[in-house]
Every structure is written in C-alpha cells, then in structure tokens.
Amino acid sequence: MRLTDRVAVVTGGTSGIGRAVAQRLLDEGAAAVVITGRDARRGAEVADQLGKHAHFRAQDVVREEQWPALLDEVIGRFGRLDVLVNNAGSSGGDEPQDPAGTTLPHWRTIMADNLDSVFLGCRAAVAVMGRATPGSIVNMSSTAALMSTPRFVAYGAAKAAVTHLTRSVAVHCARAGLTLRCNSVHPAMIDTELGASLLQQFDADPQRARDGYLTRVPLGELGRPEDVAGAVAYLASDDSRYVTGTQLVVSGGLGA
Numbered sequence: 001m002r003l004t005d006r007v008a009v010v011t012g013g014t015s016g017i018g019r020a021v022a023q024r025l026l027d028e029g030a031a032a033v034v035i036t037g038r039d040a041r042r043g044a045e046v047a048d049q050l051g052k053h054a055h056f057r058a059q060d061v062v063r064e065e066q067w068p069a070l071l072d073e074v075i076g077r078f079g080r081l082d083v084l085v086n087n088a089g090s091s092g093g094d095e096p097q098d099p100a101g102t103t104l105p106h107w108r109t110i111m112a113d114n115l116d117s118v119f120l121g122c123r124a125a126v127a128v129m130g131r132a133t134p135g136s137i138v139n140m141s142s143t144a145a146l147m148s149t150p151r152f153v154a155y156g157a158a159k160a161a162v163t164h165l166t167r168s169v170a171v172h173c174a175r176a177g178l179t180l181r182c183n184s185v186h187p188a189m190i191d192t193e194l195g196a197s198l199l200q201q202f203d204a205d206p207q208r209a210r211d212g213y214l215t216r217v218p219l220g221e222l223g224r225p226e227d228v229a230g231a232v233a234y235l236a237s238d239d240s241r242y243v244t245g246t247q248l249v250v251s252g253g254l255g256a
Contacts, residue, residue, distance in 0.1 A: 001029030002237035007078045009034045012088030014046045016192035020225030061088045061117035067124035083236040086121040087140045089114040091197040097152040107154045114158035130180025137182040151201040170245030181244035188251035191222040218253030
C-alpha cells in the first residue's frame with residue numbers, strides 16, 4: 001500500500017469525487033483521512049461509513065480563518081499532515097454562465113468556491129507542510145481549464161486559474177527548499193451530481209445532454225469518481241516523488 005501511515009485532508013469529501021478520493025486513500029493505507037464539508041450531519045455519516053480511520057471536520061473552504069485552524073488541529077491530533085486534496089468546489093448551478101448573461105455576483109461566487117478555496121488551502125499548507133516529512137498538495141481542476149467554455153465561462157476561468165496557481169505553488173515550494181509537491185487533476189465530466197449540473201448547461205434534457213457529450217469522448221463513457229481517485233492517489237504517493245507543477249488529465253480521451 002502506497003500511503004501507509006500518511007495523514008490526509010480532503011475538502012468536499014462527503015460526496016462524489018471527494019468521497020471516492022477519501023476511500024481510495026484509506027484503501028492505500030492512510031492512517032487518517034479527514035474529510036471536510038459544510039453539512040455536519042452528512043459528514044459524520046460519511047466518516048462513519050468510511051471506517052475508523054476517517055474523520056469529519058466541518059469547514060467552509062472560503063472562510064479564511066478556518067484554514068489555519070483546520071490544519072493545526074489535524075497536525076495536533078495526528079502528529080503530521082502529508083496530503084492535502086483541495087477538492088471542494090461548485091458548478092454554479094442553473095444560472096447563466098455565458099459571457100453575456102453571467103452576473104458579477106454569480107461570477108464572484110463561482111470564483112470563491114472554486115479558486116479562492118484552493119488558494120486558501122495552498123497558502124495554509126505551505127505554512128505547515130513539507131518540513132519534517134515530504135508532502136503533496138493535489139488541486140482539483142477540470143478539463144474546463146484546458147479548453148474554451150462558453151456555456152460556463154466563470155467555472156472554466158476559475159479552474160484555469162487553479163492550474164496556474166498550482167504551477168506557481170509547486171515552483172515556490174521547490175525554491176523555498178520545502179519537500180512539498182503540488183499538482184492538479186483535470187477530470188472531464190464525471191458521473192456525479194456536479195457532473196450532471198454541468199451537463200445541463202448543454203441541454204436541459206439530461207439524457208440528450210449526456211448522449212451529445214459522449215460523442216466527443218473517445219472512450220465513449222462518463223468517468224467514475226473512482227477513476228479520479230486513482231489519479232489523486234498516485235499524486236499523493238511516493239510513486240510521483242519527481243512530479244510537481246503538472247496536470248494529470250482524466251478525460252476518457254476528451255481533447256486528445
């Protein structure tokens with residue numbers, strides 16, 4: 001197992017990709033995985049389902065003051081923090097996201113959920129990780145960062161910024177002498193609630209939207225949360241010790 005004795009934090013870890021990531025890290029031998037989210041009741045239920053090495057901490061990832069407190073608490077309780085997965089984010093819901101129809105408040109909300117949260121996580125991690133033991137930050141971006149997204153321009157712009165932030169954090173850590181790597185994962189549409197909400201930007205009919213999207217995917221199917229979790233586990237482990245500042249695309253060939 002590649003993550004024996006490691007301690008990890010996974011934001012947005014109560015559903016979808018985040019939950020699959022938490023499960024995979026535990027399967028790889030992690031000593032503790034702390035999942036975070038806004039819904040305390042749901043979080044406690046998921047942590048219980050994941051098993052005795054999973055723990056829940058209520059967190060709003062866009063609240064600046066909560067980040068140092070979270071990481072300090074994890075290190076104080078478990079003695080170390082090896083992996084941070086900045087997974088939490090949102091699609092922006094049903095409001096228009098084309099360049100003409102996106103309102104400034106909606107733009108700012110999407111930026112906060114998908115970009116500010118990752119920045120705050122990276123900043124807090126750089127302050128405490130990569131010293132006594134090597135560490136890894138994995139930021140959840142999207143294939144939306146790598147192509148035009150006229151139907152959800154705010155989401156695409158936020159994820160593109162996450163990609164740039166990831167590279168900058170990686171180089172900063174290396175130059176500062178920290179043994180802390182930082183990489184981004186770029187899923188295409190994944191079979192989750194978030195994926196379904198993004199597909200609705202293409203067509204209000206869910207099945208028609210799904211079928212139309214899959215014509216662009218060489219492998220011909222939506223990815224599963226577990227597909228993304230495998231990529232995250234690789235970047236979290238020593239198998240990727242010489243990998244930093246890069247993008248790992250999990251897309252079924254979309255964009256190839």
